[in-house]
Amino acid sequence: MDSLLLLNGSPRGPRSNSMRMLTQVAQGWQAGGGAEPTVLHLARSADFDRAVIEIGRAGKVLLGLPLYTDSMPGLVLGFIEALEPLIGREDNPRLGFLVQSGFMEPLHSRGLERYLMKLAMRLGSPHVGTIVRGGGEALQVMPDQALGKLFARLQDLGEQLAREGRFDPETLRQVAGRERLSPVSAAAMFVALKMPITQFYWTQQLKKNRAWQRRFDAPHASA
Ligand SMILES: Cc1cc2nc3c(=O)[nH]c(=O)nc-3n(C[C@H](O)[C@H](O)[C@H](O)COP(=O)(O)O)c2cc1C
Structure with missing residues (x-):
């Protein structure tokens, strides 16, 4: 069975919006035949250190994070900097990302999306795609029942990752929604x-x- 390392880059740790979305992708991944993912919260120092080691051994990695000041939490930058030893290795893992923001418009996250794509390229990791979603802070107050459509699409993406090894661009577009508000x-x-x-x-x-x-x-x- 294929393995997935799930990294949560939110300083809020397990109770974060990032984790709530990653959990849905993980469900789809398992429904698609993937093994139970290893989940690490970068906000916990023991998990952070373990993540730096595990990423070198993983088959696929999905890093989820909130957009902070049009970029990323310092915690995630620190993690990316710790990946320098992976540069130039032969068998780096396939890398995917989930970026979710407070503002509704996915447009805010597109700069970071480009940065993350380049990061995968520089590490020599095949890029499986980046899930972008706005209005993430609403997840703090919305019950699961109100999020059925979003959760179903995130599960679809997890299943695609397990079956095809990448996210389908059309599903990514559906999850992101309108680039700009009318x-x-x-x-x-x-x-x-x-x-x-x-x-x-x-x-x-x-x-x-x-x-x-x-x-x-x-x-x-x-x-
Ligand atoms: C310090 C800080 C900076 C933020 N900067 C942005 C931003 O530039 N654009 C945006 O849309 N949301 C921004 N947000 C909102 C978060 O991206 C949003 O609330 C997200 O859902 C938090 O996810 P989490 O629970 O996984 O940490 C910021 C939040 C914080 C705490």
Whole structure:
């Protein structure tokens, strides 16, 4: 049976949106005949160290991560830098990625998608494709029943990876959805973001992370 190493690059670890999506891909992978994947959370230092070793032995690797400031969490950059010894090896694993962002439009993640494709090329790893999805933060509050269509497509992608060794571009397009919001949707989003219920979520997040008092800090602004 083919092996899959599943790497979660979210600083939130197991309770992250990245992991919730990766779990669906893993389900499809197993339905397609793949062996139970090894799952490692890069936010745990023991898992991080193990991931650097396991990636050199894996058949296929899927790295999932949230978009941070149009790029990636520092944690993931640190992991990528630790892969330098793999450059030039003969039998590097097939590499796939899952990038999900807070903003709805997948367009925000396309720069990172190109970077990850180049990374696979530089490592000499066949690139199986990158799953891109916007509106990821909604997964923190949405029940499984409301996510049926997305989950079914993520499972399809997992099954494709097991059966064909790559993601089907058409399914990737369906998961990503519209590249840009239409002017009407953008206007509706603008209004929705001003509503108390939306503000409540972000206020809670700021308070939970003890950042409420410092929400207007601008550490890089010139004095
Ligand atoms: C420090 C930080 C930076 C972020 N930067 C972006 C960004 O540039 N664009 C975006 O669409 N979402 C951004 N987000 C939102 C996350 O990508 C989004 O909430 C994601 O679903 C979190 O996934 P996780 O639970 O797997 O960590 C950012 C979040 C944080 C905490």
